[in-house]
Amino acid sequence: MSHAAHASAPAGNGTPIPYVDLAAQFAAEQQVLGPAIVEALAQGQWIGGAAIERFELEVCAYTGARHTIAVASGTDALVLSLRALDIGPGDEVITPPNSFVASTAAIVMVGARPVFADVLPDQGLDPDAVARVITPRTRAIMPVHLTGRIARVEEIGALAERFGLAVIEDAAQAFGSRWRGVHAGRFGTVGCFSAHPLKNLNAVGDAGFVVTDDDGLAVRLRRLRNNGLVDRNTVAEWGTVSRLDTIQAVVLCHRLAQLDGVLAARRHNAARYQALLDPAHVYWPACAPEAFNSFHTFVVQLDRRDALQQFLAAHGIGSSIHYPVPIHLQPAARALGHRPGDFPVAEAQAARILSLPIHQFLRDADIERVAATIAEFYR
């Protein structure tokens, strides 16, 4: 998967500080998780069944959603949600150009047209820019809670209500994030999540899920993920196969129970960065007091980004860029006819953003070293 190139950390000063550390995560849970997986597999149901239902119920309990529908990936969560809303050819969906490509790809995969609107200094979809591109063909707005930061859900919700549009939250990066205490995914018609290995709530492979309060959409989503079947022999509509398997459900249930600790560690790391990074060189948009940010990533904006990334790598510090090329400038987007300059805020950010290590296994000393190395670069 192209989650942007990681600048890996070769030999440098001190122990390497990796951008992510999934091996450390597994080492910490292997003794519990190994037997739990074996026990679930021994029951002989490897797709569907009790483990998946349990995971869905636990996500409902955690987020307050009425329904959770587990699917095979975050991309499928978006595609199937669009399908369940009957969005397709002739329809337009408004989305930001600075997301992971899956947000836009999902819109294209159902035959609809992605319409981009620029973003705010904090990388969230700009409601004023959205308002300017609404047309009679617009069916939905797809805000993205990029980095774990909740987008402007109140303004976007008001626009959607005024124009009779659905809101499809791309909350792939924001499980556990809240706004005024309400969970990501609970603001829209549907909320779509990824449990890709690099997410805060992560599977050991591809996985995703949708939350919704709409009973009818939940029925459609359950059908669409399972070939349109309503029972073993009755196909109500054409669907696909996008089911979560037992291993992923067992892993996700285990990790959901640990998630609050993971989020606390990431929030602690973010607070340390905030205290240590010099705002003269490093722009980090402050979080609103209403926000509880899960810090999927810690993205700063700075000058001479590429040189800094190399300098960090030379000092053994991993970092990443989410994402260096905005979606409207990707080769796949050529038919949409965009040019550099169409979305100036997203484009300027793409050249300046850098994701610093924020994972839960970092120690305060690691964060201090990252901050000190950045300070040294700009000195």
Ligand SMILES: Cc1ncc(COP(=O)(O)O)c(C=O)c1O
């Ligand atoms: C914003 C965003 N949307 C959608 C996706 C797609 O999720 P997945 O990789 O699980 O298909 C991702 C995951 O990388 C994402 O970050």
